[in-house]
Amino acid sequence: MSKPNTGPSADMISAYLDGELTASEREAVERRMAEDATFSAAVAWERAVRDTVRDRSNALRVDVPIALRQAIAEGIAREMAAASEPVAERPLREPNKTVARPSRLLRRPAFAIPVILISIVAGIAAVWSYRTFMATPPPDVVTSSVIPIDLHSKTYENWNAVVKGQITLAQVTSDTVALKEFFRKEGVQYDVFFPEIDAVLQGGVVSVDNGRKFAHLVYASEGHLVYIFEVDTRSFEDKTMSLPLAVAENVKQSKWHWEERDGVGTMFVWKSNNVVCSAVSDLPTRDFSALFRLEAL
Amino acid sequence: MVSLEQRQKDFETEAVPHMAALYNFAVRLTRDDDDAADLVQETFLKAFRFFDSFERGTNCKAWLFRILKNSYINRYRKTSKSPDTVEYDAVEDFYETVRPQAVESTSTLEERMFDNALDDEVSTAIQALPEEFRTVIILCDIEGFTYEEIAEFIDCPIGTVRSRLHRARKLLGAALEEYARNRGYSVGTGSTDSMESPSS
Numbered sequence: 001m002s003k004p005n006t007g008p009s010a011d012m013i014s015a016y017l018d019g020e021l022t023a024s025e026r027e028a029v030e031r032r033m034a035e036d037a038t039f040s041a042a043v044a045w046e047r048a049v050r051d052t053v054r055d056r057s058n059a060l061r062v063d064v065p066i067a068l069r070q071a072i073a074e075g076i077a078r079e080m081a082a083a084s085e086p087v088a089e090r091p092l093r094e095p096n097k098t099v100a101r102p103s104r105l106l107r108r109p110a111f112a113i114p115v116i117l118i119s120i121v122a123g124i125a126a127v128w129s130y131r132t133f134m135a136t137p138p139p140d141v142v143t144s145s146v147i148p149i150d151l152h153s154k155t156y157e158n159w160n161a162v163v164k165g166q167i168t169l170a171q172v173t174s175d176t177v178a179l180k181e182f183f184r185k186e187g188v189q190y191d192v193f194f195p196e197i198d199a200v201l202q203g204g205v206v207s208v209d210n211g212r213k214f215a216h217l218v219y220a221s222e223g224h225l226v227y228i229f230e231v232d233t234r235s236f237e238d239k240t241m242s243l244p245l246a247v248a249e250n251v252k253q254s255k256w257h258w259e260e261r262d263g264v265g266t267m268f269v270w271k272s273n274n275v276v277c278s279a280v281s282d283l284p285t286r287d288f289s290a291l292f293r294l295e296a297l
Numbered sequence: 298m299v300s301l302e303q304r305q306k307d308f309e310t311e312a313v314p315h316m317a318a319l320y321n322f323a324v325r326l327t328r329d330d331d332d333a334a335d336l337v338q339e340t341f342l343k344a345f346r347f348f349d350s351f352e353r354g355t356n357c358k359a360w361l362f363r364i365l366k367n368s369y370i371n372r373y374r375k376t377s378k379s380p381d382t383v384e385y386d387a388v389e390d391f392y393e394t395v396r397p398q399a400v401e402s403t404s405t406l407e408e409r410m411f412d413n414a415l416d417d418e419v420s421t422a423i424q425a426l427p428e429e430f431r432t433v434i435i436l437c438d439i440e441g442f443t444y445e446e447i448a449e450f451i452d453c454p455i456g457t458v459r460s461r462l463h464r465a466r467k468l469l470g471a472a473l474e475e476y477a478r479n480r481g482y483s484v485g486t487g488s489t490d491s492m493e494s495p496s497s
Contacts, residue, residue, distance in 0.1 A: 014462035018437065020444045020455075046463070049470035052414055053423070053438040059416040060423070060439060064320045068334045072316070075342045076305065083301055 008032055010039070013046050074294045081256055148242035149209050151278050155229045155267065159280040162218060162227050169203035169218060179204050179217075187213040190232035193272045195279075196293035199226055210240045221283075221291055228279040236276070243269075243276075251276055256294070260285045270297050308348050311357045312341065318358065318440055319365055325435055326369060328424060336372065340365040359446050362436075366450060414473050422472035430465035437462055 008016075008028045015021045016029045033040040053060075161167040171182040176194045179201070183192050186206040192215040194201070199221030207214050212235055219226040235241040236248075243251060247269055250257040257269040265282035268289070281288045319340060323333035343364050344351075351360055423434060429451070436442040436450060444458045451458070 011456075011460040011463050014466060015444065015459040018444070018462075020459070045470060046466050049466045049473065050438060052419060052473065053434065053469070056416050056419050057439045060420050061317065061321050062324060064317050064337075065330070065334060068320065068337060069316070071334070071338050072341045075338060076308070076345050079342065079345055080301055080305060 010042060013043050014050075016043065017047050017050055070293060070295060077294055078289065084255075148239045150243070151229060151231055151241050151276065152244050152247055152267075152269070155227075155278040155280055156261075156264065158216065158229060159227045159264075162225065163282075167205065167216075170205040172203040174201040174203075176201065183215045188215045189213070190230075190234075190275060191273070192217075192230055193275045193277060195228070195272070195277070196296045197221075197226065198291045198293075199224075212240050224281055224283050226279055226281040226283075226288075226291065228277050231276050231278070233271070233274045233276060241276075256297075258285055258289065268292075272297050304345075304348055307353070308345055311351075311353075312344055312348070312361060315358045315361050316341070319361055322362070322435055322440065323365065323369075325424060325431060326428065336365060336368055339368045339372070343368065356446070358440075359442070359449070362442075362450055414476060418473065418476040422469050422476070425472060426465060426468055430461060430468055433458060433461045434465045434469060 008025065012021060012025060012029055016026060021029065029043075033043055158167060170186075171179055173179055173182075179194075180192060183204060183206060188206060189212075192204075194217070197219060199219035202218040202220050204218070205216045207216060214235075215230045217228040217230070219228070231241050236243070242248075247257050251269060251271050254271055258266065260266045265280060266285045266288040268279045268281075270277055279288075281291075283291070316337065320333060320337045323336045323340075324330060327333045327336060340361060344361055351357065423431060426434065432451060433447055436447045437444075442450070444455050447458045448455045451461075453461075
């Protein structure tokens with residue numbers, strides 16, 4: 001004959017097992033366990049379930065994706081940069097903006113349909129452009145000058161020329177090794193920097209300025225272009241190149257310089273080792289910055 | 298106010314070590330790796346921004362989980378991806394369905410049966426729990442939170458934590474028994490169904 005259901009409820013079993021009962025409650029549970037075999041079996045059963053999970057707590061864990069760690073590190077770096085930059089130069093960004101993941105965005109019809117249309121148009125344009133690239137001899141991007149060339153304004157100027165098709169790629173490839181070799185053969189005397197960027201490398205071209213050769217890169221990302229003008233730091237020291245004071249100061253202190261221009265897009269200037277990179281894209285700052293693995297710059 | 302550099306240093310020391318716990322919880326909460334990553338990223342950026350308001354020396358892990366919970370509510374409760382919730386009666390019905398018999402049991406049998414449960418089975422069984430039960434199981438048995446911390450996290454009295462954990466474990470155990478049956482175990486277990494309501 002079973003005993004009446006007196007004393008502690010079954011709801012207290014978990015708390016008993018987890019050491020979360022008061023002394024009097026615990027005594028009550030143990031008393032009932034001694035008197036009621038069914039209750040005692042229920043405690044044993046729940047203990048087995050609990051231990052099963054706890055024993056496997058390590059095995060049940062999954063590793064934090066490296067991309068997430070990077071995204072958080074980049075987000076914090078952006079927060080730090082935003083807090084330390086002068087207000088006028090602070091990039092327009094949403095700190096909570098998550099790093100773009102095409103796989104996720106493409107699940108959304110509102111995003112996927114325009115992207116597909118843009119991709120089709122971009123694909124046609126790319127085919128046409130590549131034909132042009134192959135037919136056009138590699139031009140000098142900028143003309144020689146006896147005064148320092150302003151990298152800042154020249155980057156914007158070249159960007160406009162790239163967009164209008166007035167500057168074409170001398171080497172069309174996404175292979176960085178091949179492109180490095182191309183730049184070396186063309187006489188670029190520094191190690192060209194290839195940023196880790198969520199975009200496809202289209203190729204490069206070499207310019208001659210004040211007798212010095214410089215590398216230029218073009219990337220494409222979902223219908224948007226990214227153009228990068230790379231200059232070695234020696235060229236600033238010997239006055240072949242120059243930068244506006246505010247930009248130069250940021251670069252000198254290894255800070256990132258972001259600026260956004262209406263109707264143009266965003267410029268991003270940074271220094272990696274002994275190379276100053278000046279990049280422009282038609283993307284807004286938040287999307288442009290999301291393309292880069294900033295901590296690797 | 299501490300310098301930016303010091304704040305970053307403190308953050309790396311106190312908050313970043315809990316990233317794995319938050320991510321694991323987020324994965325089980327959202328059941329989607331990308332959503333979990335977004336949630337954790339948002340949590341950490343918010344935490345960094347408001348790290349000055351975190352009282353040093355207090356429970357940073359609990360603080361981060363609170364931020365994650367609020368972000369989760371803001372992010373998902375407003376959308377069609379609203380998490381599932383179940384009524385207690387529904388859980389009881391489910392429990393009755395999967396555990397129709399109340400028979401005597403031995404703890405050794407259960408322990409042996411559960412010991413043989415595969416990690417994947419345990420993981421799947423936890424994932425299959427309704428959110429409110431999944432949450433307490435993860436916080437208590439995987440993350441090691443106290444009942445008081447869990448109560449604060451789910452905004453419920455400690456009594457609710459007790460009963461919810463009990464029901465969560467019942468559901469989980471029932472699912473594990475089902476897996477055991479499928480693997481050829483003959484399951485005979487005890488039941489607490491007849492003891493749900495105390496008479497005193």
